[in-house]
Amino acid sequence: MQTANGMTRVRASGKAVRVTIADLARETGLTKGTVSRALNGYPDIAQSTRARVQVAADRLGYRPNAQAQAIRTGEAKALGLVLEVREHDGHSPFLTDFLAGVTSAAGAAGRTLTVATAPSGEAMRDVLRGLVEDRKADGFILQRTLRDDPRIAYLREMDVPFVLYGRCQDLTGISYYDIRGGAAMRAGVRRLVEMGHREIALVTSGSEYNYAHLRAQGFLTAMAEAGLEPTDVIWDARSHGDGLRATRALLARDMPPTAIVYVIDQAALGGYRAIEEAGLRVGHDVSVMAYDGIPEGRHASPPLTTWRVDTRAAGAALARMLMERIKGTADPEALRWLADATLVAGGSDGPPAQSAAALRKRLEIQKGGNR
Amino acid sequence: MQTANGMTRVRASGKAVRVTIADLARETGLTKGTVSRALNGYPDIAQSTRARVQVAADRLGYRPNAQAQAIRTGEAKALGLVLEVREHDGHSPFLTDFLAGVTSAAGAAGRTLTVATAPSGEAMRDVLRGLVEDRKADGFILQRTLRDDPRIAYLREMDVPFVLYGRCQDLTGISYYDIRGGAAMRAGVRRLVEMGHREIALVTSGSEYNYAHLRAQGFLTAMAEAGLEPTDVIWDARSHGDGLRATRALLARDMPPTAIVYVIDQAALGGYRAIEEAGLRVGHDVSVMAYDGIPEGRHASPPLTTWRVDTRAAGAALARMLMERIKGTADPEALRWLADATLVAGGSDGPPAQSAAALRKRLEIQKGGNR
DNA sequence: AGGGTTGCCGAAACCGGTTTCGAAGCGAAC
DNA sequence: GTTCGCTTCGAAACCGGTTTCGGCAACCCT
Numbered sequence: 143m144q145t146a147n148g149m150t151r152v153r154a155s156g157k158a159v160r161v162t163i164a165d166l167a168r169e170t171g172l173t174k175g176t177v178s179r180a181l182n183g184y185p186d187i188a189q190s191t192r193a194r195v196q197v198a199a200d201r202l203g204y205r206p207n208a209q210a211q212a213i214r215t216g217e218a219k220a221l222g223l224v225l226e227v228r229e230h231d232g233h234s235p236f237l238t239d240f241l242a243g244v245t246s247a248a249g250a251a252g253r254t255l256t257v258a259t260a261p262s263g264e265a266m267r268d269v270l271r272g273l274v275e276d277r278k279a280d281g282f283i284l285q286r287t288l289r290d291d292p293r294i295a296y297l298r299e300m301d302v303p304f305v306l307y308g309r310c311q312d313l314t315g316i317s318y319y320d321i322r323g324g325a326a327m328r329a330g331v332r333r334l335v336e337m338g339h340r341e342i343a344l345v346t347s348g349s350e351y352n353y354a355h356l357r358a359q360g361f362l363t364a365m366a367e368a369g370l371e372p373t374d375v376i377w378d379a380r381s382h383g384d385g386l387r388a389t390r391a392l393l394a395r396d397m398p399p400t401a402i403v404y405v406i407d408q409a410a411l412g413g414y415r416a417i418e419e420a421g422l423r424v425g426h427d428v429s430v431m432a433y434d435g436i437p438e439g440r441h442a443s444p445p446l447t448t449w450r451v452d453t454r455a456a457g458a459a460l461a462r463m464l465m466e467r468i469k470g471t472a473d474p475e476a477l478r479w480l481a482d483a484t485l486v487a488g489g490s491d492g493p494p495a496q497s498a499a500a501l502r503k504r505l506e507i508q509k510g511g512n513r
Numbered sequence: 514m515q516t517a518n519g520m521t522r523v524r525a526s527g528k529a530v531r532v533t534i535a536d537l538a539r540e541t542g543l544t545k546g547t548v549s550r551a552l553n554g555y556p557d558i559a560q561s562t563r564a565r566v567q568v569a570a571d572r573l574g575y576r577p578n579a580q581a582q583a584i585r586t587g588e589a590k591a592l593g594l595v596l597e598v599r600e601h602d603g604h605s606p607f608l609t610d611f612l613a614g615v616t617s618a619a620g621a622a623g624r625t626l627t628v629a630t631a632p633s634g635e636a637m638r639d640v641l642r643g644l645v646e647d648r649k650a651d652g653f654i655l656q657r658t659l660r661d662d663p664r665i666a667y668l669r670e671m672d673v674p675f676v677l678y679g680r681c682q683d684l685t686g687i688s689y690y691d692i693r694g695g696a697a698m699r700a701g702v703r704r705l706v707e708m709g710h711r712e713i714a715l716v717t718s719g720s721e722y723n724y725a726h727l728r729a730q731g732f733l734t735a736m737a738e739a740g741l742e743p744t745d746v747i748w749d750a751r752s753h754g755d756g757l758r759a760t761r762a763l764l765a766r767d768m769p770p771t772a773i774v775y776v777i778d779q780a781a782l783g784g785y786r787a788i789e790e791a792g793l794r795v796g797h798d799v800s801v802m803a804y805d806g807i808p809e810g811r812h813a814s815p816p817l818t819t820w821r822v823d824t825r826a827a828g829a830a831l832a833r834m835l836m837e838r839i840k841g842t843a844d845p846e847a848l849r850w851l852a853d854a855t856l857v858a859g860g861s862d863g864p865p866a867q868s869a870a871a872l873r874k875r876l877e878i879q880k881g882g883n884r
Numbered sequence: 885a886g887g888g889t890t891g892c893c894g895a896a897a898c899c900g901g902t903t904t905c906g907a908a909g910c911g912a913a914c
Numbered sequence: 915g916t917t918c919g920c921t922t923c924g925a926a927a928c929c930g931g932t933t934t935c936g937g938c939a940a941c942c943c944t
Contacts, residue, residue: 160646162930173894178932186892208647209589210930212580214899220627220649227613237608242598242630249629249640254649256591257628258620259613269620275531276579278591278625382812408809415814438779438809441753443786533900544924549902559922581900585929 222279243457385412593650614828756783
């Protein structure tokens with residue numbers, strides 16, 4: 143059955159039979175233990191022997207059975223990702239990119255990705271625990287972190303390695319990768335102020351999400367630096383519909399903003415519609431700036447000015463950081479990384495066509511005209 | 514160390530120690546083998562003994578180590594999903610729902626999901642093989658199937674169980690779950706014809722995708738049944754931008770369509786823009802119908818008339834079918850399921866405001882006027 | 885030459901399960 | 915009372931790896 147040229151052995155059933163370490167031992171005339179140590183870089187193996195084993199392994203196409211390794215070493219060689227599926231979500235068009243980043247980095251290190259989903263709350267804890275107890279994952283990547291995230295508490299308590307995509311409030315002993323969303327917002331506001339805007343509003347998502355918090359913070363800082371008071375700050379706007387409603391409310395104000403900053407592209411696109419239905423032109427009467435860099439933004443009219451995030455790179459970096467943490471050598475707090483979002487200028491922002499006061503007058507006329 | 518009340522034992526390190534089958538054997542005064550057989554429903558175990566073991570297992574919170582099981586049984590108790598990441602994609606906003614469906618169904622049966630990504634082609638084969646050889650997955654779910662999909666050939670050759678989300682051309686020995694996209698398109702065309710449309714065009718995606726093929730087929734069948742000639746059929750339109758360009762081309766025709774059917778929502782939303790920039794009203798001058806049911810469609814103006822697919826249910830069904838296939842009892846061809854898409858009527862379709870000829874005249878005037 | 889290192893490998897235990905085999909115990913049948 | 919058969923369980927091999935331990939040779943040093 144055994145062929146000399148490395149072809150896969152085949153059972154009568156037709157199923158391919160895998161090469162085990164015992165096969166390798168027979169082939170090289172060594173014992174299982176020696177072969178194992180040779181392959182795993184133990185120091186008490188002669189160089190010549192190690193080479194001989196390696197050659198045989200390559201020739202026969204030996205691949206260690208990950209399960210068998212796991213039972214002794216305790217490592218599943220798998221990373222875990224638990225997605226939170228609350229409400230009918232949709233605000234994660236980046237998932238494919240993110241997964242591509244994680245799995246390619248993990249795969250390069252011989253690791254795989256186990257994905258699970260859970261509604262938030264207690265179920266999430268059970269899912270995490272289940273994966274750990276069944277050794278389906280050696281550690282976790284947590285995305286969309288809340289400011290005070292219960293998942294973090296669980297994992298800390300269970301003493302399981304994890305890394306965050308996004309920061310949380312208490313960062314002691316935590317590894318994370320994050321985008322400088324605050325800095326982006328700050329630069330964005332400066333850009334708008336330089337264009338001549340004075341009445342600027344913010345539409346942001348849930349305050350429980352840390353990213354929303356940081357971006358709002360950046361917005362407010364920049365406003366203060368420019369000596370301006372925000373026209374308004376509207377929270378909890380995640381979706382297209384939310385953005386639509388928020389923007390309608392902003393345009394109905396006594397002093398409407400000439401520029402609106404959105405924390406999420408989807409909401410900004412909803413804003414487009416509110417601006418258009420008020421008879422105004424995006425990027426002319428009202429400037430729009432957003433964050434995320436979803437493809438739809440580029441095709442909007444005018445193209446959306448937004449801060450693009452390289453989600454795939456984030457996934458890859460997080461995978462590498464998590465593997466580092468699983469090895470357990472490094473100090474968790476040494477594993478931190480901040481990347482910048484890059485501005486993709488579309489046509490949705492520009493110098494204000496008129497002052498806020500003039501804009502208000504125009505809106506009132508429009509309203510009258512529409513009756 | 515061992516506590517009587519089922520509390521988790523704790524090592525000096527602080528790490529929780531899992532309850533093994535040996536603990537259970539000691540606790541019950543039986544041997545490992547007997548405990549194993551008792552838990553796995555072997556017939557040669559006394560009912561009283563089985564009950565005693567079960568009670569002890571529950572009390573101590575015993576969970577078999579999946580890795581250890583796998584090494585003997587060969588089953589990893591994991592389903593595999595390999596995503597194809599070609600170009601900068603984005604046309605899978607359903608991924609979260611799909612994952613939720615798969616993982617919840619798999620989780621209910623004590624199985625997990627291993628996700629990998631691969632660009633198409635040879636790399637895909639390697640990834641699939643890798644997962645199988647490392648026993649990271651017992652079978653696969655393949656989504657976005659091509660008409661003649663190389664992945665299917667690989668898996669058949671390797672004799673690995675798999676199920677398809679969507680059909681392919683040669684269905685012998687294949688299990689699948691699919692949506693009756695063709696029937697939806699057919700009903701959609703009937704609806705448009707009843708509204709009075711005669712000039713109807715189709716904008717569809719790549720012909721290598723089987724779903725595009727089936728939907729196009731349904732469209733053409735319905736047109737033939739109505740005794741109509743399609744105004745035009747444009748292929749390879751997947752994205753917002755593609756839809757925009759395709760629609761511009763359609764409106765520039767000698768005989769522009771009064772209704773356009775899109776195979777993908779995103780493309781339809783691109784179409785909105787082309788229609789609006791031509792000075793026409795969606796749902797009045799030009800009717801739009803699409804397929805997928807993405808959230809953005811509901812918030813568009815007017816709301817998009819589209820065929821909604823329950824992606825989460827699809828994921829759950831596929832997971833169950835795959836587990837059935839892995840058990841290997843059923844005939845693969847007996848595991849097939851077709852579900853219907855449901856029409857979500859928005860305001861994007863309606864009786865044509867004017868004939869195609871009149872529409873053409875109007876477009877020419879508009880064009881002149883825009884100069 | 886003798887004693888202590890050092891390098892290298894074999895033997896065997898081990899990880900946490902599953903599965904095969906055989907035998908003990910018991911009641912029924914002859 | 916023996917034989918037979920059935921139920922029920924123990925013992926041990928096994929799965930494919932990892933890791934510990936100890937022993938043998940060769941080398942080094944005095």
